[in-house]
Each structure stands twice: as C-alpha cells, then as structure tokens.
Amino acid sequence: MSESNTRVPAAATGSVRRSRDVPMLVERARDGDPRAVARLITLVESGDETVPAIAAALAPYTGRAQVVGLTGSPGVGKSTTTNELVRALRAHGHRVGVLAIDPSSPFTGGAILGDRVRMQDHATDPGVYIRSMSSRGHLGGLSAATPQAVRVLEGAGCDVVLVETVGVGQAEVEVASLADTTLVLLAPGMGDAIQAVKAGILEIADVFVVNKADRDGADATVRDIQGMIALGERGPGQWRPQVVRAVAARGEGIDDVAVAIDKHRAWLVEHDELRRRREARAAAEVEAIALGVLRARIGSLRDGTQLPALAAEVAAGATDPYAAAEALLAQLAG
C-alpha cells in the first residue's frame, strides 16, 4: 500500500458496475489496495445494484473487527478525540478504519479537506483507512450502508473500526445499534449531562469521555454523570458505564479511553454479550433490507396502473385506504 493512497478517496466508483467484477475487487481490497476499498465503500454507500454481490463476497470477513461508535454534540471535540484515538490504537499495533458520518463533521461531504486538516497525522500511515460517508439527509441511510462499509474495512484487515457521528437526535442511538462499544463524548459547561438523560444517551453509552477536562466545570460534569450512572438500575450481570477524563487536544487521557474500550470488549466476550449484540444487529440489518425490498416493490407499482387508480377511488370516497392497501398487497404477491 503506497503512502499517497492511504487516504480513501470519496468518489472513486470507477468502472466496476457488474456483479462478476466484485470478487476481484474484494480480493484487491483484501490485499490492501486502498482504491479497491474506496470503490467498495462508494458502491455500498450509493446502494449500487452490485451491493448484494459485495455483501456475499464480504460475508466471510464479518465480525473480525471491534466496532467502536463515537458520538457527541458539536464542539465536544469528536474529531480531535478520534485523531488521538487512532494514534493510540496504532501504537498498540492495530489496523484502524474510521467512518465519519455526518454533514456537519469536518470529515464529511466535501470533507476531503477536513480529513487532510484533522487527520494529516495519519496521512502517511498505511495501517489507517479514513472515509467520510454522507448520511444522505436521512437516518435510514446510516443504518443501511454503514454495516456494509464496516464489512469492507474488516475485509481489508482492520482490527478496529471507529464510526464517528454527531450526536443529534436519533443518530446517536443508531450509532450505538451498529457498535460493539459506544463512546459518548461530553464537555464541561454544555449542559450535556442533562441533555444526555433527555436523549436516552445514558442507555447507549458504554464509556463516557469528558473531554476538555482541564476546563472549569469538568468536576461537576463528571459528578453529574456518575450520579446518573449510580441512579440507573443495573443487574449484577450488566455493564456499568465507565467515565474517563481527557484533554484530547493535548493527547491526555486517550490511553485511558483505549483501556476502557478494551475492558468493555473483554466484558462483552465474557458475558456472551458480543455474540448477542451482533446477532441483534444482524437481525435489524436483515429486517431493514427486507423492508427496503418491499418498499421498492410497492414503489414499482406506482408505475403500474393500480396505485393511481386505487388512490383516485380513495380520494373520491369509492373505497377506503385499508381496502385499497389490501388490493395493492394482493397485486404485490401475485
């Protein structure tokens, strides 16, 4: 893998458009060709017709990496923390993939620039793949394409895949559903502790990172979170979320974060929770794909004559929408 190719370009679809080319592309990604990795991620991101073939070719590599979700409100220092975390994981000999998902993230969108600025420390490291993914303005996009993108990185030999997303509304809950271990970043004085409770963050966080811990109010933030954790009901077999202080901009506390991640992984394995989480994840993925197929089939009926005709009948009061839906489904089955 050459130095200049370590950064995975976002728009490298190339000419691989037929399913029969997929095994070769996967083979090249396995050999560490970053262009092949980039093409595969672009294909799964765009929902290309080759996606099922890609998924089939990647299946054997499923589950090889620890998937770490990283979320937090804008301004808590997600990019800096990711950057330092990559450094720490590399120091432990891991191959690391980063998927940065969100329009407002410095990695995302036209964010090759952002990647360069923030992640230039890793630009010459062949053991790091960094890729920004568009969430395409809807949350479904994240859940549909991201598991496949994770598999691409697993196929390319990554031991750890960091999935970074901004903590806004539902997205942070979604990232937790994709990850083995979920980090929630907070910063002092942002009212985040209370927000966390509101957003249900307490339920999804395996590790809280209080970043910018050199600032006023850090002690209060740590105390608030620990208070909330203490209040939460938790059985003897349940994980107790860890709280770690960090100053990512100075690289402080990041090793503690890496230790907490390792500790959580060990706990997951010990309690057979890793298998359980991954099976639940796979079930959700299969369901989402099945629903997508059905939605597409219904959509294709728009082009037929039946849905418009049924809709006209409903609008005119000649039939009701439930009877019309039944007629539509009968056509779908037929």
Next chain:
Amino acid sequence: MSESNTRVPAAATGSVRRSRDVPMLVERARDGDPRAVARLITLVESGDETVPAIAAALAPYTGRAQVVGLTGSPGVGKSTTTNELVRALRAHGHRVGVLAIDPSSPFTGGAILGDRVRMQDHATDPGVYIRSMSSRGHLGGLSAATPQAVRVLEGAGCDVVLVETVGVGQAEVEVASLADTTLVLLAPGMGDAIQAVKAGILEIADVFVVNKADRDGADATVRDIQGMIALGERGPGQWRPQVVRAVAARGEGIDDVAVAIDKHRAWLVEHDELRRRREARAAAEVEAIALGVLRARIGSLRDGTQLPALAAEVAAGATDPYAAAEALLAQLAG
C-alpha cells in the same frame, strides 16, 4: 348536540371494540353525537383493530371538508390564530373541526385544560369540534392516524378541518402533505424567514401569516418573505404564496387570512389541483398502510425461528444480509 358535549373528550374509547358496532357508531357521529366522534377519533388514533371497518364506513364522506394545515414555530401564536380563525369561519356559517397535534401544543396531551383556556370562546358552540391528538413521539403517527381523524370530522359534517401542528423539523412538511391549504405562521424578530428557507417551508406554504404584525420588525419580516417568494421559480400555472399580516390576539387580519384560504381553494379547484393533491395524498396513505402491514408481517417472523437463525448466520459470516433478507421474504410470501 348539547352544549356541554361539544368539547370532544380525549379518552372516551368506551366499549366499542368489535367491527360490527362500527356502522352504528358512524351513524351516531353523522347525527352529530360528539361522544361518537370522540370514540371514533380515539379508535383511529390508537390504531385499533376496528380501524379498517371505520375507514370503510367513513369512505363515502371523504373529501367533503377543506383541510387547512396550520404550522409555525412555538411562540408565533398558533393557538390564538386558530381560535380567531374558528370564529371567522363560524361567522361565515361553516362547521369547523380542529385537530391539534403536538406534545407542546396547549391543546395536546393532558391539554383539556389548554383547550378550555384557549378555546373557551367556542365551548358552547355546537358547530365546532376540537380535538387534541398525540403524535406519539414519532412522525409516522401523525401521517397514519390524521387522515382517518379528518374523515371522522368530515363524516360529522365539518366543512373545514384545521390541522394545527408545531413547526419542528419534518412535522411541518408532513402537515402540508395532509392539507389542501397550508398556512405557515411567522412572527417578527424570530429569524423565521431564514429558518423558513432552511426548513423548506417556502415550498409548502400556500399562505404566510405574519402574526404579531404590530411589533417592531414586522415590515422587515414581510419584506423578507416577499423577497423569497419573488426569487422562487414559478411557472404560469403555479400558485403564488400569499402574505397576510395579522394581530391574532386582537382579532386583526384574521378575515384576511380566511379570504386567502378561500382564494387558494378557488385556485385549487380552477386548476384541477385539488383533485391532484387529494389523489397524491390518498396514494401516500395507501402506501403507508401497505408498508405498515408488511412491517407487521416481518415483525411476526421474529417470533418464528427463521429471523433469529438467519441473524446468527449473518453474524457468524456464514451468509450475507441480502441473502438472508431474500430468505425472509420467501417465507413471508409462502
């Protein structure tokens, strides 16, 4: 219809649980019994098993009312405007239904109190139905239950149904998809004009109401909106959104709003747009119901053995999620 029963209670499910009781209930609603109206709305809101039977019984009354959507950020005066608009429509001899949808609305949730406080002017008017509906924390709820609730009110003889919802995120776009005519309320000095552009409000508003028009900045707000409308590309056959000033708290400008609604309705009819909008709405409704049925069918497969077994295979890398989804759909069809 007695005075004390005009207010439609939110929790009056009663004993009507079987589909064979539905025609009688619909007949009573047709006769103006507010308790029957309340029960029917509660049943459609809760997704009761009788909903298809209710929809079938109500189908003949579909399309009798003009559905007016009313949206805007918190604090712009939606409740006051709705209140005054009801008064104006009553003065023109219309029977009016109000569906107030949103947890933060004074009508909603435990909002019988809110209803009383805000809408007490209409408490003794048998020509007005007011009902708050929970959006149940997810947007799907609004689109699923509201069209049926509108039909209940149409069945009860309402000429105009106002659907009020707070303008947050996607909800305001959804209300537009339910309505013949969409009013967007703004107030001076809230930065709403710029927000409106961001949220795609310009595309959904048929009438802009600048409320609190006696405040500083009202002229600037009106100018901003008119500027945006002027900038918008619009063919010769397209509606040009109206801008109306109002001070709802003093009842000023509300007649102008009613006139703008009438004008828009006339335009819709003249351009055959009313039929087109309602057919598109019915198509979306039928699709949503069909997808809901399919989702429920997939959900029922969780209880079978196949999805967990398939998920375990996917998690173990023995198969891929697309092949698993195909197997699941084959079971669904079988």
